[in-house]
Amino acid sequence: MPLPHPFYPPATTLSSPYHPNDLDARTILALFSAGCTALLISALAIARTRRPSLSTQDQALALWFVLSAFIHIVLESYSFYNHARLPTNQDFLGQLWKEYALADSRYMTDDPLVFCIDGLTAITLGPLCLLLVYLILTASPYRHCIQLLVSTLQLYGDVLYYLTGLCSYYFMGISHTRPEGVYFWGYFIGANVPWVVVPAWCIYNSVKAMAGAIGQQTSYIQGKGDRNNSKKG
Amino acid sequence: MPLPHPFYPPATTLSSPYHPNDLDARTILALFSAGCTALLISALAIARTRRPSLSTQDQALALWFVLSAFIHIVLESYSFYNHARLPTNQDFLGQLWKEYALADSRYMTDDPLVFCIDGLTAITLGPLCLLLVYLILTASPYRHCIQLLVSTLQLYGDVLYYLTGLCSYYFMGISHTRPEGVYFWGYFIGANVPWVVVPAWCIYNSVKAMAGAIGQQTSYIQGKGDRNNSKKG
Numbered sequence: 275m276p277l278p279h280p281f282y283p284p285a286t287t288l289s290s291p292y293h294p295n296d297l298d299a300r301t302i303l304a305l306f307s308a309g310c311t312a313l314l315i316s317a318l319a320i321a322r323t324r325r326p327s328l329s330t331q332d333q334a335l336a337l338w339f340v341l342s343a344f345i346h347i348v349l350e351s352y353s354f355y356n357h358a359r360l361p362t363n364q365d366f367l368g369q370l371w372k373e374y375a376l377a378d379s380r381y382m383t384d385d386p387l388v389f390c391i392d393g394l395t396a397i398t399l400g401p402l403c404l405l406l407v408y409l410i411l412t413a414s415p416y417r418h419c420i421q422l423l424v425s426t427l428q429l430y431g432d433v434l435y436y437l438t439g440l441c442s443y444y445f446m447g448i449s450h451t452r453p454e455g456v457y458f459w460g461y462f463i464g465a466n467v468p469w470v471v472v473p474a475w476c477i478y479n480s481v482k483a484m485a486g487a488i489g490q491q492t493s494y495i496q497g498k499g500d501r502n503n504s505k506k507g
Numbered sequence: 508m509p510l511p512h513p514f515y516p517p518a519t520t521l522s523s524p525y526h527p528n529d530l531d532a533r534t535i536l537a538l539f540s541a542g543c544t545a546l547l548i549s550a551l552a553i554a555r556t557r558r559p560s561l562s563t564q565d566q567a568l569a570l571w572f573v574l575s576a577f578i579h580i581v582l583e584s585y586s587f588y589n590h591a592r593l594p595t596n597q598d599f600l601g602q603l604w605k606e607y608a609l610a611d612s613r614y615m616t617d618d619p620l621v622f623c624i625d626g627l628t629a630i631t632l633g634p635l636c637l638l639l640v641y642l643i644l645t646a647s648p649y650r651h652c653i654q655l656l657v658s659t660l661q662l663y664g665d666v667l668y669y670l671t672g673l674c675s676y677y678f679m680g681i682s683h684t685r686p687e688g689v690y691f692w693g694y695f696i697g698a699n700v701p702w703v704v705v706p707a708w709c710i711y712n713s714v715k716a717m718a719g720a721i722g723q724q725t726s727y728i729q730g731k732g733d734r735n736n737s738k739k740g
Contacts, residue, residue: 386674387620390667415722419655419714426659434623434667441619481652487720489648 279361281379282452288361288382295369302373305366313344317407325411335421336410338472342428343403351396353381357389377461378439379450387438391431399427422480425473432469512594514612515685521594521615528602535606538599546577550640558644568654569643571705575661576636584629586614590622610694611672612683620671624664632660655713658706665702 278284279292295302317340321333328336352367353360360371361382375381380388402424409417439462442448451458511517512525528535550573554566561569585600586593593604594615608614613621635657642650672695675681684691 384679386671386678389678390670390674394663394667394670413725415718415725416714418721419717422652422655423659423710423714426656427663430627430660430663434627437623437627438619441623445622446617446619477656481649481656484652484717484721485648487724488651488717491720491723492646492648 279382280452281375281382282449283379286379286383286450289357289384290359290362292361292382293364295372296364297366297369299373302366302370306370310341310344314341321411325413328411332410335476336407338476339403339406339410339424342424342469343400343407346395346403347400350392351400354389354392354396357381357384357392374461374465376452377450377457377465380439388435391435395427395431399424399431402427418480418483421476422484425476425480428469429473429477432466432473435466436470512615513685514608514615515682516612519612519616519683522590522617523592523595525594525615526597528605529597530599530602532606535599535603539603543574543577547574554644558646561644565643568709569640572636572639572643572657575657575702576633576640579628579636580633583625584633587622587625587629590614590617590625607694607698609685610683610690610698613672621668624668628660628664632657632664635660651713651716654709655717658709658713661702662706662710665699665706668699669703 279286279288280294281288297305314337317337318333321328321336349367349370353371356363356368360368360375362368363371371381378388402420406417406420406424408414409420439450442450451462512519512521513527514521530538547570550570551566554561554569582600582603586604589596589601593601593608595601596604604614611621635653639650639653639657641647642653672683675683684695
């Protein structure tokens, strides 16, 4: 008989004994939002100092990848490293994960998919996002390649995360989300949908930039060839 | 009490009643290899006719993406569409999947991860691989962008497929592979490892090509700027 807990389905066996949060949902979300805001303001100040000529669009993208790096490295590394004791942990991140898990109880169990996506994301995407911020600030020729790679991984990981959750519900009748709308629409959909929308836009942005450069290179080489031929003629 | 079947773990409940293959493993593998070889020879002939100047490396890559498209569109669409009756199906692809499932029984159950990866791969990567073959043959400026995108998705999908299988074994003690070495090393590792090695090389190849083009564009624009400034001066 599993211990009572607020996650769905109620019969789910958690990976460790459940300790209820002592912070309420509003406090957790307010503290988390305040932390993110402080991080983004500091990052904006640094970006403007290091490269004052950065366009507004690139400033926004640098901030997006700073926020992504923070979430991948801090939040996802935490859940990956602590996956066997998440229901018990009472530190701030433990309480944040317990609040989120009301929308997805797979974080409170030994679900191999969520564990593997989290681990892969934390180990590969976290550092790649930081590298990308550096590449944006230094206007590196590698910037759009890494932006395309990172955004493709973010988009695919997020779509797979959504799909596996929704498949469990529609094909196996197992909902990992509490029935109150705020958990499905606010947490599960709302908190993750930026990692579908922004990466999709970033992929478009990078494909345009790189195809433009390659097209220009091709016509430059062809133009050079034509000039050489007319000189010879 | 589940019906007896050859998949692991033996207590696994399959998604439909098990019908043993009437073709033996050698016949299935020989027919599949013959089909792939015929496809690749035809594709090579078409590629050489459509673009005789294609380098040997690009010929090899075009064949790789033809093979990938075939596997994504035919094999993975089949398992995605037939996921609820794979253990029963006796047509050739059904028997091929039952042979492969000796190395990964998740295809014979309602595993949401394998179902979602297969569906996503069939729907997105199959057509993208065909598009990529066309972009290689027409030397399109979009070729390397799509090659980077497709290869990143193939690499990530395959790594995630491996990791979730291995996590089940190492963390939960559930092996989906029969104990004979040929199934783990030959089928699970051997048949999938090309989708780690070749995409990793393709990513390197595309990043090099695109960063080169962007670097050249940047120095061309800077050079133009310098010439304009010296004219003004």
